[in-house]
Amino acid sequence: xxxxxxALAYLAAAICFILALKGLSSPRTARRGNLIGVVGAAVALVxxxxxxxxxHLVPILVAIGVGTxxxxxxxxxxxxxxxxxxxxxxxxxxxGAAALVAMLELHELAPLGDRAEGFALAATAFTIVIGxxxxxxxxxxxxxxxxxxxxxxVIFRGLPIAFGGSLxxxxxxxxxxxxxxxxxxxxxxxxxxxxxxxLLVLPVGGADVPIVISLLNAFTGLSVAAGGYVLDNTLxxxxxxxxxxxxxFLTKLMATAMGRSLLNTLFGALKGxxxxxxxxxxxxxxxxxxxxxxxxxxxxxxRVIIVPGYGLAVAQAQHTxxxxxxxxxxxxxxxxxxxxPVAGRMPGHMNVLLAEAQVPYEQLKEMxxxxxxxxxxxxxxxxxANDVVNPAARSTxxxxxxxxxxxxxxxxxxxxxxxxxxxxxxxxxENELLFDPKTSLLFGDAKDSMSKLLNAVKAL
Amino acid sequence: MNESIVWLTIFVLSIFVGVEVIAKVSSTLHTPxxxxxxxxxxxxxxxxxxxTGAADSTVTLVVGLAAVVxxxxxxxxxxxxxxxxxxxxxGARRPEVTRREDSA
Numbered sequence: 001x002x003x004x005x006x007a008l009a010y011l012a013a014a015i016c017f018i019l020a021l022k023g024l025s026s027p028r029t030a031r032r033g034n035l036i037g038v039v040g041a042a043v044a045l046v047x048x049x050x051x052x053x054x055x056h057l058v059p060i061l062v063a064i065g066v067g068t069x070x071x072x073x074x075x076x077x078x079x080x081x082x083x084x085x086x087x088x089x090x091x092x093x094x095x096g097a098a099a100l101v102a103m104l105e106l107h108e109l110a111p112l113g114d115r116a117e118g119f120a121l122a123a124t125a126f127t128i129v130i131g132x133x134x135x136x137x138x139x140x141x142x143x144x145x146x147x148x149x150x151x152x153x154v155i156f157r158g159l160p161i162a163f164g165g166s167l168x169x170x171x172x173x174x175x176x177x178x179x180x181x182x183x184x185x186x187x188x189x190x191x192x193x194x195x196x197x198x199l200l201v202l203p204v205g206g207a208d209v210p211i212v213i214s215l216l217n218a219f220t221g222l223s224v225a226a227g228g229y230v231l232d233n234t235l236x237x238x239x240x241x242x243x244x245x246x247x248x249f250l251t252k253l254m255a256t257a258m259g260r261s262l263l264n265t266l267f268g269a270l271k272g273x274x275x276x277x278x279x280x281x282x283x284x285x286x287x288x289x290x291x292x293x294x295x296x297x298x299x300x301x302x303r304v305i306i307v308p309g310y311g312l313a314v315a316q317a318q319h320t321x322x323x324x325x326x327x328x329x330x331x332x333x334x335x336x337x338x339x340x341p342v343a344g345r346m347p348g349h350m351n352v353l354l355a356e357a358q359v360p361y362e363q364l365k366e367m368x369x370x371x372x373x374x375x376x377x378x379x380x381x382x383x384x385a386n387d388v389v390n391p392a393a394r395s396t397x398x399x400x401x402x403x404x405x406x407x408x409x410x411x412x413x414x415x416x417x418x419x420x421x422x423x424x425x426x427x428x429x430e431n432e433l434l435f436d437p438k439t440s441l442l443f444g445d446a447k448d449s450m451s452k453l454l455n456a457v458k459a460l
Numbered sequence: 461m462n463e464s465i466v467w468l469t470i471f472v473l474s475i476f477v478g479v480e481v482i483a484k485v486s487s488t489l490h491t492p493x494x495x496x497x498x499x500x501x502x503x504x505x506x507x508x509x510x511x512t513g514a515a516d517s518t519v520t521l522v523v524g525l526a527a528v529v530x531x532x533x534x535x536x537x538x539x540x541x542x543x544x545x546x547x548x549x550x551g552a553r554r555p556e557v558t559r560r561e562d563s564a
Contacts, residue, residue: 017500018477024496024542025485031546034496038539041503048506054513056521063512063525064505067532074533075540086541087495090502094534098504100527104511104520119464210491217498224504225474229467231507237467238474243501245478250485250494257487339488347490355548366488 002051002232009047010235016040017239021246044235080356081313084345085145088138088213095134095220098227099193102127103186105230110181118178123226125174128186130223132193133200134216140201141209141216145345151206163199166192200266205400207387208265210346211254215262218247257341258404286422289440291449294381294416295456297440298328301378304335305370307407308354310344311384311420315446318357321383324454325363331457337363338370338380338407340388367407374411382409382417384446390431399429415439418449492545499538505531 017040023033054060071090078086102124109116109124143149173189197216204212221243228236255262298304306325312318325335337359343350351364365373374380382389389409392399409415410433417434419441433439442449485493508531512524 013503017503018481020496020500021478021493022481024493025482025489027486027489030489030492031543034492034499034539034542034546037496037500041500041505041535041539044503044506045509048509051510052513054509056512056515056524059521059525060509060512060528063528064509064532067529068536070529071533071535071537072540075537075544078541080544083495083541083545084491086537087491087498090495090534090538090541091498093530094498094502094504094538097508097527097531097534098501100523100530101504101507101511104515104524104527107520108511108514214494217494217501221497221501224501224507225471227504227507231510233507233510234470236503236507237470239500239503241471241474242478242481243497245475246482247494247497249479249482250490250497253485253487254490257490341487341490346494348488349491351488352491352545352548366486 006047006051007234009043010233013040013044014235014238016043017242021242080353081310081345082146083352084210084213084349085142088141088145088216091213091217091220092135092138092142095131095138095216095223097131098220098223099128099131099135099190101227102131102223102230103183103190105227106177106181106186107183110183113181116181120230121178121181122174123229124186125177125189127223127226127230128189129170129174129193129196130219130226132190133197134220134223136194136197137201137216137219138197138213140198141204141213144201144204144206144209151209153205154202159199159203163196166196166199170196204266207342207401208258208260210342211251211258211260211262211265213346214247214251214254215266218244218251221245221247254342254347257347260404284435286434287437287440289416289442291442291452291456293440294442294453295460297379297414297416298324298333298381298453299331299457299460301333303373303377303379304328304333305374305377305380305409305412306335306337307380307382307385307389307409308337308339308343308350309383309385309388310349311418312446313344313350313353313384315384315448315450317383317447317450318354318359320447320450320454322354322357322359324450324457325359327454327457331460335363336365336370336373338367338374338409339364340367340385340407341405343385343388367405371408374408377412379414379416380409380412382415383450384418386417386419386431387429389433390429391433392429392431401429409433410436413438416442418442418444418446418453420445492542495538495542495545499535499542502531502533502535502538505535507531 020037023029225240393401393404393406508527515521
């Protein structure tokens with residue numbers, strides 16, 4: 001039996017988590033919200049040692065120490081551009097932990113045979129399979145974002161059958177766990193979960209990976225909730241369910257922001273859609289320009305809008321870009337940044353990257369606020385972005401990004417793309433705007449071109 | 461009242477709370493919010509500690525300790541990386557920027 005004061009402390013921790021999520025959803029309170037979450041976790045971690053008699057205290061504390069060091073080092077060292085992968089990784093290990101906890105519970109419950117509660121066994125099976133899916137699925141998303149494997153959808157003949165078959169077998173195994181509890185079934189279920197996770201994420205295209213991370217995040221939350229039921233722990237139930245529910249909702253919000261339906265994200269490639277097209281570089285003529293040409297365009301413009309993309313961050317050119325913008329502002333040019341909701345690799349990622357370069361928050365304009373202003377813009381400078389200004393999203397119903405809200409860069413008088421090559425963007429499709437007569441291209445590494453451009457503007 | 465019903469009640473109410481509290485989030489905060497929620501499910505650490513504390517063999521102890529390490533990484537790393545993201549914007553933005561420039 002759990003002591004009353006421990007149960008009350010768990011309740012306090014649960015409230016902290018609710019307030020944490022609430023705080024995290026508004027810019028003003030976000031940081032405080034996160035700290036409230038830390039308080040909740042700290043309270044829970046102290047009182048858990050008073051819940052009952054625990055053996056192996058020293059190894060447990062050592063393991064917590066090891067995990068803390070690993071977590072802090074990873075979180076501190078990671079480049080801001082690589083943060084999405086790290087979140088995926090953290091989510092994966094959380095799912096793995098939940099699956100392992102459920103395995104140990106099954107080991108406890110199995111000898112009880114018929115006396116074990118059927119619903120608890122079902123929850124155990126659920127935690128094992130969902131936790132395993134989240135673990136392997138997150139590792140695959142990590143590999144995709146880190147570009148260890150291709151970011152393009154990976155599909156092979158029979159994948160839908162393998163996926164569907166695995167799901168059916170998993171359900172059958174889960175039933176076996178309930179009817180005939182044995183650790184062997186649990187291990188098979190975990191292995192199958194790992195396979196399902198891989199099959200689930202492989203067909204997802206690179207641009208959609210953030211949505212999948214969010215979905216797997218919700219999965220881990222649900223597996224933790226089920227684990228809470230098994231362990232008779234209300235805090236795990238509440239915290240897991242909160243994350244499961246808010247994660248699912250957030251996944252939907254993200255999918256909407258990207259103009260995708262969740263089902264299309266997951267299974268679109270299986271239908272043999274056009275996500276697979278246009279991997280070849282186009283040899284159609286484009287107009288390329290030198291840094292001096294672009295400097296003149298920018299230096300004598302009245303209104304300039306910058307569209308930053310992931311390529312900017314990868315090249316670490318955001319500081320140079322800020323210098324350029326400061327210089328243009330001092331020349332009397334009116335400059336803003338237009339931030340697409342999914343610029344970068346995740347919604348809000350670009351805001352974080354630019355804030356790191358100390359770009360004033362006021363200059364960052366959200367898509368809906370600035371889209372009407374492109375018509376008045378003399379020059380739009382697109383740095384390391386592509387898909388978010390692709391007019392095909394408005395005009396070509398067959399395109400994989402059709403329906404995605406985009407920045408109307410094509411409405412401006414002049415468009416300048418800073419690009420490494422003619423390679424298509426993360427979504428793998430060609431951008432008509434590149435071939436528009438009012439578009440010039442400045443080829444090269446973003447940082448290199450940006451420094452040249454900066455010097456050229458200084459020389460005006 | 462049947463205990464399962466109590467659990468079901470908590471579960472259903474938590475779903476509503478989970479959706480309600482984040483319903484109005486701006487897209488700017490999607491990533492930090494995901495990361496923060498991600499840290500919160502690291503609380504599975506509590507479960508990992510409980511099962512490890514009840515381990516009855518070397519194998520179960522090792523599996524339990526592995527779960528403790530993984531869950532701690534999720535919990536601690538998740539909160540730290542979220543805080544790093546949020547340092548960049550939010551409440552104390554202006555003084556923050558000035559201070560960093562001073563120290564640079």
